[in-house]
Amino acid sequence: MMIAHGIDLVDIAHTARLLADPTDQLLIRCFTFQEQDAVGTGTDREARLAGRLAAKEAVMKALGTGFSGGIGFLSIEVVTLPSGAPTIVLHGAAQKRAETLGISSWLVSTSHEGGMAIASVIGLADQGTPR
Numbered sequence: 001m002m003i004a005h006g007i008d009l010v011d012i013a014h015t016a017r018l019l020a021d022p023t024d025q026l027l028i029r030c031f032t033f034q035e036q037d038a039v040g041t042g043t044d045r046e047a048r049l050a051g052r053l054a055a056k057e058a059v060m061k062a063l064g065t066g067f068s069g070g071i072g073f074l075s076i077e078v079v080t081l082p083s084g085a086p087t088i089v090l091h092g093a094a095q096k097r098a099e100t101l102g103i104s105s106w107l108v109s110t111s112h113e114g115g116m117a118i119a120s121v122i123g124l125a126d127q128g129t130p131r
Contacts, residue, residue: 003103004123006061008054012115015050030056030073038080050117051110052078058121059088059106063097071097078108086110088121098123 018026027036030053039048056076065071070093077089088106090098098104103123110119 001125001127002122003101003125004062004064005121006058006063007118007120008057008061010050010054010057010117010119012047012050012112012117015053015117016046019046019049032074032077035078044112047112047117051112051119054117054119055086055088055108055110055121058119059090059094062103062121062123063094063101065094065097069093069097 015026018024026049031039031049035052039045039052053073055078056073059076060066060071063071075091075094077091079087079089081087086108088108101123102125104126105124107122107124108119109121110117112118
């Protein structure tokens with residue numbers, strides 16, 4: 001059962017500028033070490049990071065919190081399943097908020113084209129999970 005939906009759009013060039021700025025530390029502020037390793041290197045690294053950033057912001061929207069109640073980028077982790085599909089793993093206050101809403105799993109879709117990255121997330125409840 002669908003509980004919540006969030007969507008977000010991120011400018012890839014802006015993400016690239018933040019990554020290039022040594023005073024910003026976007027990687028440390030927004031991505032776990034596991035996420036940084038999963039994205040790796042290459043010409044589309046900025047686009048992949050922007051997609052993950054969009055997914056994190058979409059989760060905040062689905063949770064209905066934005067940046068409040070102790071929920072931030074590092075409490076939301078985008079993980080790649082063995083199938084190659086992305087999913088969400090929550091930590092701390094984000095996990096507690098999802099439990100309060102009855103969200104037990106996520107459907108995640110990300111894409112990038114034309115200088116923009118987009119992500120859509122759907123929070124799902126198990127059939128037996130009360131809301």
